[in-house]
Amino acid sequence: QVQLVESGGGLVPAGGSLRLSCAASGSIWSINTMGWYRQAPGKQRELVASTSGSTVYADSVKGRFTISRDNVNKRVYLQMASLKPEDTAVYYCNVMFGNGIEYWGKGTLVTVSS
Numbered sequence: 001q002v003q004l005v006e007s008g009g010g011l012v013p014a015g016g017s018l019r020l021s022c023a024a025s026g027s028i029w030s031i032n033t034m035g036w037y038r039q040a041p042g043k044q045r046e047l048v049a050s051t052s053g054s055t056v057y058a059d060s061v062k063g064r065f066t067i068s069r070d071n072v073n074k075r076v077y078l079q080m081a082s083l084k085p086e087d088t089a090v091y092y093c094n095v096m097f098g099n100g101i102e103y104w105g106k107g108t109l110v111t112v113s114s
Helices: none
Strands: 002-008 010-013 019-025 031-039 048-052 055-057 065-070 075-080 088-099 102-104 108-113
Touching: 002 088, 010 065, 019 088, 019 102, 019 108, 031 075, 048 065, 048 075, 048 108, 055 065, 065 088
Parallel strands: 010 108
Antiparallel strands: 002 019, 019 075, 031 048, 031 088, 048 055, 065 075, 088 102, 088 108
């Protein structure tokens, strides 16, 4: 089993910044991909950013968000800048192993006020 715990969400004014953190524990050897997804009210969950051998960003966050990964401590971070009200969502940490099995955190709420 793998446990993922997110932190760092909160309320921020438009234009502000937040840093999300996700700590992985449990049977965490051979994690392949670590990433962040988000789900806004009434919308489907969508990829924000992920990192494995390469890094992928949603078009809507390119240039504003930066994902980073600490393999030693099994953490993944999402630095968010120039936040917009449309970034308001629950942000979920995700890890995927080489065999395709993936795990999700419980999510952290980010609210951007206009």
